[in-house]
Amino acid sequence: MSENRGVKVGFIGAGRMATALAGGLISSGFTTPDHVWASDTFEAARERFAQETGAQTVESNLTVVEQAEVIILSVKPQHVADVLEEIKGTLTDRQLLVSIAAGCPLSLFVEKLGKTKRLIRVMPNTPCLVKQGASAFARGGQASETDASLVESLLSTVGIAVEVPESQLDAVTGLSxxxxxxxxxxxxxxxxxxxxxxxxxxxxxxxxxxxxxxxxxxxxxxxxxxxxxxxxxxxxxxxxxxxxxxxxxxxxxxxxxxxxxxxxxxxxxxxxxx
Missing domain, CATH: 1.10.3730.10 (ProC C-terminal domain-like)
Incomplete structure (x- = not known):
């Protein structure tokens, strides 16, 4: 994976949290608008994402996966399984999948995508919307220390971020x-x-x-x-x-x-x- 500056980041789901995170990545210099993509089924969400970030939006989730090095899954929990089923044939072991879908354990991603994928689960909070977030994340699959460092840098563009074992993410949910x-x-x-x-x-x-x-x-x-x-x-x-x-x-x-x-x-x- 390339250096942080210019990392190709894709968002599946272009809601408020994805928009805020993309804005932080771009304004901090972590990456550039031409290296950010987002997909969403709702045209209004795509338009707002593009307007606020200057990044590119598409309808197809697969287009995002094909373009990005880091894919951030930011859909509602009830849609996660369907999205994973859709992208599993396109996502490669070289890509990092980061989920901010609440309540979806890493075991679900391993079950759907296999043990060889690089996975990180994040519990953010809403002050990310004003770049004052307190996020925690846990590694899964084949995610490395380098991947963890990348995600910490990514999340730090909208607040602070700490790594914890997945077993502690419920406590993180209760606290931050x-x-x-x-x-x-x-x-x-x-x-x-x-x-x-x-x-x-x-x-x-x-x-x-x-x-x-x-x-x-x-x-x-x-x-x-x-x-x-x-x-x-x-x-x-x-x-x-x-x-x-x-x-x-x-x-x-x-x-x-x-x-x-x-x-x-x-x-x-x-x-x-x-």
Whole structure:
């Protein structure tokens, strides 16, 4: 496979996540618009993908497979088996297949495509749409460390990416996959608190969202434990410790831990059903 710059990337499925990822690949210089293709059965999706990325779109999935070195499968889970059946005769062992289809295990791809294919399964999250994603991926088939490095670079164009064993992807789903919804509720609740105390709604929401964003950046940029950063703004007898005491009384930490656990368990259930 060639160097990252100019890698030929094909998307089967041209939805919002595929469009965002293609945009990140192109804007970062990972590849160029003339080296990106996308297929989709919906003309509107193809038109939006082309308009937002400048890349090429086609109706045929096989055309994408014939052109690309890396094929990113971004269709709905219920369509995965049919797509794999369609492309299995065209996909070669030299190509890397990356799936962002939720809940579809690597064993399904091995079953449909064989053990010799290079496979990577990804669990992204919706902040990829604004280049702030938190993705995890697992290798399967004959995928190599070089393939893993390539996918990490690819996903890093829209956020951060980490490699985990496939057995941990359900936990990733419960944490970062579902996590944005938890944080939206936190932002909404903080905004409600501000409104209750007299702030206009638009100001309260703006301050709440930026506070969450800023706190997250502090964790990522400093590398400090969140507890250490919390202590740094918690003065004895001050306002912050009064607020933290109220959060402890309301069971915030327990609720968030339970949310991750519940979402992880549900992901496991859905995986068994698929």
């Amino acid at each position: 996959g579902s996590g944005p919804a938890y944080i939206y509720q936190v932002i909404e609740a903080l905004s409600d608190g501000g409104v209750r105390m007299g702030l206009p709604r638009h100001i309260a929401t703006q301050l709440a969202a930026q506070t969450v964003k800023g706190a997250a950046e502090m964790v990522l940029e400093t590398g400090e434990h969140p507890g250490t950063l919390k202590d740094a703004v918690t003065s004895p007898g001050g306002t912050t410790i009064a607020g933290i005491h109220a959060l402890e009384a309301g069971g915030l930490r327990n609720s968030l831990m339970n949310a991750v656990t519940a979402a992880t368990n549900r992901s496991i259930e859905l995986g068994k059903q698929s």
